[in-house]
Amino acid sequence: MPQISFASNNRQFHIELNERVKQYFKEKNMSQRGNAKLFFKAIFMYAVVLSCYTVLVFIQPESALLNIALLTVFGTFLAFIGFNVMHDSCHGAFSNNSNVNDVFGYSMNFLGAECRFWKVKHNVLHHTYTNVDGVDDDIFKPPFLRMSPNQAYLPLHKYQSWYMLFLYGISTMFWVFWMDSVKYFTDKVHTTDLPKKKLADHVSFWATKLFYIGFYIVTPLVFLGFSKFIFGFFFFNFVMGIVMSVVFQLAHVVEGVDYANAQETGVLAIDEDWAIFQMKTTFDFCPDNKFLTWSLGGLNFQVEHHLFPKVSHVHYPAIRKIVIELANKYGIQHNEFPSFWIALKSHFRMMHSLGKPNAIAA
Numbered sequence: 001m002p003q004i005s006f007a008s009n010n011r012q013f014h015i016e017l018n019e020r021v022k023q024y025f026k027e028k029n030m031s032q033r034g035n036a037k038l039f040f041k042a043i044f045m046y047a048v049v050l051s052c053y054t055v056l057v058f059i060q061p062e063s064a065l066l067n068i069a070l071l072t073v074f075g076t077f078l079a080f081i082g083f084n085v086m087h088d089s090c091h092g093a094f095s096n097n098s099n100v101n102d103v104f105g106y107s108m109n110f111l112g113a114e115c116r117f118w119k120v121k122h123n124v125l126h127h128t129y130t131n132v133d134g135v136d137d138d139i140f141k142p143p144f145l146r147m148s149p150n151q152a153y154l155p156l157h158k159y160q161s162w163y164m165l166f167l168y169g170i171s172t173m174f175w176v177f178w179m180d181s182v183k184y185f186t187d188k189v190h191t192t193d194l195p196k197k198k199l200a201d202h203v204s205f206w207a208t209k210l211f212y213i214g215f216y217i218v219t220p221l222v223f224l225g226f227s228k229f230i231f232g233f234f235f236f237n238f239v240m241g242i243v244m245s246v247v248f249q250l251a252h253v254v255e256g257v258d259y260a261n262a263q264e265t266g267v268l269a270i271d272e273d274w275a276i277f278q279m280k281t282t283f284d285f286c287p288d289n290k291f292l293t294w295s296l297g298g299l300n301f302q303v304e305h306h307l308f309p310k311v312s313h314v315h316y317p318a319i320r321k322i323v324i325e326l327a328n329k330y331g332i333q334h335n336e337f338p339s340f341w342i343a344l345k346s347h348f349r350m351m352h353s354l355g356k357p358n359a360i361a362a
């Protein structure tokens, strides 16, 4: 992994922000982690997913339309479990009790992927080195997608804004079967070595894959038959993949974000404080929409999430006000799209412009 450092001057914004947020929780006499509402939201989301699964696999309604509606809800709520339960838990933000975080962190394994790999990929690499080429695995999708101007251009990228939704749709299946296996067998996430595997890590990986095959493939295959199973399997995965990928991409691959490049140099000194770098590489979207705020687990408040990943998403609307106040005080831009559609259009336009060979490199 390249050696990357952040400038230590100009830290006043970061220091004052930490103080103010600490003070906010102290004044409210409130934990920074999740609350009872989040716990019940987690239970509700699991209940929706398991109910859809039971009806689809065991009750098998006649109506094709009803089946499609149930598969859509199933795929969407699997993504919601990822956003609300897995994401907070893997950051240690779901509960004050680390055992509870560990247990709910296995929501990732319920979705079919290994949480141990995700914690390194996401918590360490993506959160520390956001949009840094050569380290941040989230923007590294060669050869089909070029997600940064520093990456090599291929002629097929000209069409990436047309075919990217299809790739997003198959991304969860690709993740479960291919990307996780690459991490397991190479002991690497992109350019970073994973800690040496222990017996428990081997057991967790293989148990996750066996569970996935039993729950998502063999059981529906036995009860539904091949054609119904294969349609349902691809359909819900497609929905889940698009919901997950789009929501994550709207924060970092949109017009106006900064990038840094550590691909070839091996050493990179970023001439900014880490918190300011996070402000420049990350966008919020649609912060006033109550449904998105509830369902996306704070991923429409990615600026606040990147600044305070160990704070549960239930607190982000309040923290956003503090971030904006201090950003104005220090003359730092707080990046935000007022609506989901404006953010989505910006992502499409960004991918379209990255599909041109002359996209400007950072």
Ligand SMILES: [Zn+2]
Pocket: 087, 091, 122, 127, 305, 309
């Ligand atoms: Zn995160």
